[in-house]
Amino acid sequence: xxxxxxxxxxxxxxxxxxxxxxxxxxxxxxxxxxxxxxxxxxxxxxxxxxxxxxxxxxxxxxxxxxxxxxxxxxxxxxxxxxxxxxxxxxxxxxxxxxxxxxxxxxxxxxxxxxxxxxxxxxxxxxxxxxxxxxxxxxxxxxxxxxxxxxxxxxxxxxxxxxxxxxxxxxxxxxxxxxxx
Amino acid sequence: xxxxxxxxxxxxxxxxxxxxxxxxxxxxxxxxxxxxxxxxxxxxxxxxxxxxxxxxxxxxxxxxxxxxxxxxxxxxxxxxxxxxxxxxxxxxxxxxxxxxxxxxxxxxxxxxxxxxxxxxxxxxxxxxxxxxxxxxxxxxxxxxxxxxxxxxxxxxxxxxxxxxxxxxxxxxxxxxxxxx
DNA sequence: ATGACATATGTCAATTATGACATAACAAGG
DNA sequence: CCTTGTTATGTCATAATTGACATATGTCAT
Numbered sequence: 468x469x470x471x472x473x474x475x476x477x478x479x480x481x482x483x484x485x486x487x488x489x490x491x492x493x494x495x496x497x498x499x500x501x502x503x504x505x506x507x508x509x510x511x512x513x514x515x516x517x518x519x520x521x522x523x524x525x526x527x528x529x530x531x532x533x534x535x536x537x538x539x540x541x542x543x544x545x546x547x548x549x550x551x552x553x554x555x556x557x558x559x560x561x562x563x564x565x566x567x568x569x570x571x572x573x574x575x576x577x578x579x580x581x582x583x584x585x586x587x588x589x590x591x592x593x594x595x596x597x598x599x600x601x602x603x604x605x606x607x608x609x610x611x612x613x614x615x616x617x618x619x620x621x622x623x624x625x626x627x628x629x630x631x632x633x634x635x636x637x638x639x640x641x642x643x644x645x646x647x
Numbered sequence: 648x649x650x651x652x653x654x655x656x657x658x659x660x661x662x663x664x665x666x667x668x669x670x671x672x673x674x675x676x677x678x679x680x681x682x683x684x685x686x687x688x689x690x691x692x693x694x695x696x697x698x699x700x701x702x703x704x705x706x707x708x709x710x711x712x713x714x715x716x717x718x719x720x721x722x723x724x725x726x727x728x729x730x731x732x733x734x735x736x737x738x739x740x741x742x743x744x745x746x747x748x749x750x751x752x753x754x755x756x757x758x759x760x761x762x763x764x765x766x767x768x769x770x771x772x773x774x775x776x777x778x779x780x781x782x783x784x785x786x787x788x789x790x791x792x793x794x795x796x797x798x799x800x801x802x803x804x805x806x807x808x809x810x811x812x813x814x815x816x817x818x819x820x821x822x823x824x825x826x827x
Numbered sequence: 828a829t830g831a832c833a834t835a836t837g838t839c840a841a842t843t844a845t846g847a848c849a850t851a852a853c854a855a856g857g
Numbered sequence: 858c859c860t861t862g863t864t865a866t867g868t869c870a871t872a873a874t875t876g877a878c879a880t881a882t883g884t885c886a887t
Contacts, residue, residue: 469843474742480749487865496741503844505867528852528865540749547743547750551758553765554738560731561676562654564803568794569660569724575793578731585733613755613825614748622824623744626817633813637806644802645793649873667835683874685837708835708882 468542470552471497472507476516476535476543481616483534495627508533516542576645583638590631597624648722650732651677652687656715656723659697661796663714675807688713696722756825763818770811777804 474497475489484492490504511517516539519531535543560582567575601608604617611618654677655669664672670684691697696719699711715723740762747755781788784797791798 470737470739470742471843474739474745477742477746480746485865486867493742496745497737497739498735498844500845501866502846502868509867524852524864526853527863528850530865543746544749547746548754551743551762552739554736554740555678556734556736557650557677558734559650559654559677560734561803561806562650562657562673563727563731564806565654565676565799566657566660566723566727567799568796569720570727572793574728582731613752616748619745619747622817622821623741625820626741626744629813629817630810633809637802637809640805641802651873665835666837678874680875681836682838682876689837704835704882706883707833708880710835 468546469507471499471503472511473543473546475504475507475511476539476546479517479533479535480540480543481619483532485530485532487530489533495623511539514542515539572645576642579638579642579645583635583642586631586635586638590628590635593624593627593631596620597628600624648726649687651679651683652691653723653726655684655687655691656696656719656726659713659715660720660723661799663712665710665712667710669713675803691719694722695719752825756822759818759821759825763815763822766811766815766818770808770815773804773807773811776800777808780804 471493474493478484478489478492486501486504486508489508490499490501493499493504508517508519512519512533515536517533518536519533521529522532523529560578563578567578600617600620604611604615604621606615608617608621611621651673654673658664658669658672666681666685666688669688670679670681673679673684688697688699692699692713695716697713698716699713701709702712703709740758743758747758780797780800784791784795784801786795788797788801791801
């Protein structure tokens with residue numbers, strides 16, 4: 468059982484979902500392609516941690532809706548108690564910045580503009596998620612309690628926003644550095 | 648040629664370094680073990696992008712000091728102009744937070760305290776790097792110019808600090824949420 | 828002295844992750 | 858009508874990454 472498998476169980480602990488949906492929703496925390504997800508779901512099903520029902524759709528292709536089993540919940544709870552690996556970030560842009568002096572200022576500036584716009588797009592999507600959480604929640608977000616199912620959504624979007632703000636802030640700071 | 652290979656060239660564009668040193672210094676941008684670095688260096692040498700000299704040491708094991716060649720510099724410059732992959736972060740802790748409601752508040756709080764202390768340690772190390780850059784630089788850091796070899800060190804430490812501050816800020820905010 | 832740790836390089840099996848291929852049904856736009 | 862995009866599931870070869878094993882020297886603490 469690798470981390471991604473536990474991640475899938477984690478998502479399934481809130482809602483039953485298809486492999487396709489799991490693939491989409493796990494991206495912010497643990498990027499993975501469907502070609503990695505589907506085999507892991509089959510494994511989890513064999514272990515009895517998840518189960519699925521075929522759902523026939525007329526407008527779209529049929530799907531398998533997965534749910535967490537009792538055994539899956541138990542496995543998930545044990546995993547939470549285990550030591551947590553530190554986050555891993557691999558950033559090609561930072562590697563390029565390390566030797567940015569090799570190109571001229573104009574090229575460097577255009578790279579930064581592009582990266583800033585990438586982060587702006589990300590921020591926009593996070594703001595949309597934030598609004599979505601706000602709409603779905605009955606209470607004002609600040610009053611959400613620990614055990615409320617919306618609590619995690621709220622705090623994780625907050626986390627994502629803080630990080631993307633830091634990235635954007637650095638980009639803008641760099642741009643002002645390069646313009647002078 | 649994968650991203651890590653170009654990353655190694657990037658580091659070598661500033662200083663000649665051993666595989667061991669490259670492994671240590673590339674961690675913040677692109678975590679990798681020595682077992683991945685050494686074979687890539689051999690590949691890069693075969694391609695003529697780097698060269699090395701054996702250095703015999705009496706106090707420590709002998710080492711190979713790698714340098715960037717002209718061909719390596721050319722390859723590096725071409726890579727900088729190519730489109731840059733977005734950063735990838737995999738965060739087990741975030742996956743656990745998603746289903747944090749499964750455990751009690753006390754356990755959640757202790758997980759956050761631990762994660763906060765992890766980030767504090769990271770921040771301390773970044774602050775040391777910052778001080779080191781400050782000492783090595785002749786000019787005040789804010790006055791460092793684009794082509795100064797210290798410029799990249801300065802802006803990358805700044806980047807790391809901003810991100811770790813965001814992480815720490817979120818941890819403390821979460822702690823206050825859980826205590827109430 | 829004995830074990831642990833840092834330096835230093837290397838190989839190799841196993842795991843993790845990606846990209847390509849494959850199929851299929853419907854929607855939307857040109 | 859045709860291409861492109863989304864939904865939906867799956868396999869497989871390849872690539873990237875890790876963890877274990879291997880070796881050697883020196884230091885430092887117990």
